[in-house]
Amino acid sequence: MIAFTAKKALLDRIAKAEGEEGWTLPAFSTPPADIAAFSLEYGLHPAFVNLLIAIGGIDLGFWRQVIEGLPSGADSRLLVTRWIGWLWTDPEHGLRSKIADEKLKAGGDLILDLQERAASGEDISKSQWRSARSALANAATSDEVETAAAAGAAAAGWDLESVPGAAADMIYAWKGTFFAEIDRDLGWNDEKEAAANQRREKIHSAGLAYADSDAARSEASAAEGAAKDEASMARYREQYQKGVQDYVAANPSDLDRRDELRNASYLEMYRLGREGLLRQIGQLGDGRPESAVA
Amino acid sequence: MANVEAATDDTFEEKVLNAKTPVLVDFTAEWCGPCKAMAPAIEDLAREYEGEVAIYLLDIDANPKTRHAQGIMGVPTFLIFNHGEVTGRFTGSMSRSKLAAALESAIEESK
Numbered sequence: 063m064i065a066f067t068a069k070k071a072l073l074d075r076i077a078k079a080e081g082e083e084g085w086t087l088p089a090f091s092t093p094p095a096d097i098a099a100f101s102l103e104y105g106l107h108p109a110f111v112n113l114l115i116a117i118g119g120i121d122l123g124f125w126r127q128v129i130e131g132l133p134s135g136a137d138s139r140l141l142v143t144r145w146i147g148w149l150w151t152d153p154e155h156g157l158r159s160k161i162a163d164e165k166l167k168a169g170g171d172l173i174l175d176l177q178e179r180a181a182s183g184e185d186i187s188k189s190q191w192r193s194a195r196s197a198l199a200n201a202a203t204s205d206e207v208e209t210a211a212a213a214g215a216a217a218a219g220w221d222l223e224s225v226p227g228a229a230a231d232m233i234y235a236w237k238g239t240f241f242a243e244i245d246r247d248l249g250w251n252d253e254k255e256a257a258a259n260q261r262r263e264k265i266h267s268a269g270l271a272y273a274d275s276d277a278a279r280s281e282a283s284a285a286e287g288a289a290k291d292e293a294s295m296a297r298y299r300e301q302y303q304k305g306v307q308d309y310v311a312a313n314p315s316d317l318d319r320r321d322e323l324r325n326a327s328y329l330e331m332y333r334l335g336r337e338g339l340l341r342q343i344g345q346l347g348d349g350r351p352e353s354a355v356a
Numbered sequence: 357m358a359n360v361e362a363a364t365d366d367t368f369e370e371k372v373l374n375a376k377t378p379v380l381v382d383f384t385a386e387w388c389g390p391c392k393a394m395a396p397a398i399e400d401l402a403r404e405y406e407g408e409v410a411i412y413l414l415d416i417d418a419n420p421k422t423r424h425a426q427g428i429m430g431v432p433t434f435l436i437f438n439h440g441e442v443t444g445r446f447t448g449s450m451s452r453s454k455l456a457a458a459l460e461s462a463i464e465e466s467k
Contacts, residue, residue, distance in 0.1 A: 090392075091389055091392035093395070094396045192460070195457065196460060199453075199457035213454060216453040216457070217451035217453045217454075220400075220452065225404075227396050
């Protein structure tokens with residue numbers, strides 16, 4: 063549980079990171095032992111820190127919002143369980159709402175039930191977790207959206223004490239759900255996939271051709287030297303992008319819609335994930351620091 | 357990576373192709389950020405399936421022969437072998453559960 067002094071210390075650390083010191087908080091490539099040490103230092107559960115890394119990335123504003131919102135004495139492990147519950151059951155955005163198959167729904171419900179029992183102190187055995195995950199994996203459906211949504215529940219089917227990254231794993235499957243919905247809505251199929259791949263190659267070639275012709279023009283009047291090389295590389299990248307943009311503008315295609323929608327879905331997913339976590343924190347209390355150490 | 361052994365061009369046949377149990381090979385590279393992000397998951401899987409599945413890391417830059425032989429085009433790539441045959445191939449970041457489901461199928465098939 064996060065104590066008042068630890069919360070203050072962590073907010074100080076975030077303030078330093080916002081200043082000249084730069085990023086000193088855990089990130090996606092931080093080794094588990096370092097995440098565990100960071101968690102211990104600030105009284106946070108490693109599963110909570112893993113989730114914060116996954117949905118907060120290096121957005122210091124979000125880190126600050128989360129830590130400021132945590133009431134002293136907050137049980138951050140419980141928050142992770144509640145976030146898992148939110149992502150599974152939220153009527154509007156929850157993964158369960160995307161599933162019609164009763165077996166898959168029951169499989170996801172069982173994972174959430176195990177998480178809630180574990181959070182309340184019950185000892186859930188490895189075989190119970192494994193069996194719950196297997197039930198979901200074996201409940202086959204041909205619907206890609208349902209499969210991806212069920213994978214989200216399966217991703218959370220681990221003991222958070224020994225596998226603290228499990229809740230953060232739900233993000234992969236959540237992304238898969240967004241992508242599957244986009245493909246369904248666009249009627250995406252193998253034919254469109256092949257056409258999109260061909261188009262990507264053409265776009266890439268157009269970018270290269272434009273940049274190469276610009277580079278050839280520049281070389282004729284170029285001075286030698288490393289500084290010139292760096293500047294040339296930057297210009298080459300810039301001209302490549304211009305070639306790409308010109309080609310896309312001159313040759314519009316609905317095939318590009320998939321990538322546009324995927325990029326937008328990423329942003330939406332992280333926005334929702336952050337809102338979901340802040341909502342769980344908001345429900346714990348008013349977030350004002352207390353003087354007593356819980 | 358702690359708790360996960362490395363395989364090399366020299367040991368691949370013995371450790372992977374001739375293994376009696378299913379094997380998961382994580383094809384990785386020093387410079388690969390997503391590989392580092394997947395490292396905790398691979399360690400967790402090694403603990404979860406200890407004795408049932410062997411898990412190895414293989415650095416594609418240090419082991420080009422195996423990289424070419426297995427057709428590795430990007431990292432991270434995860435191959436599951438059962439009695440020397442590839443029974444699962446996954447590329448990119450993914451959840452522990454996705455790899456776990458494939459490993460459990462391989463364990464069942466190997467019985």
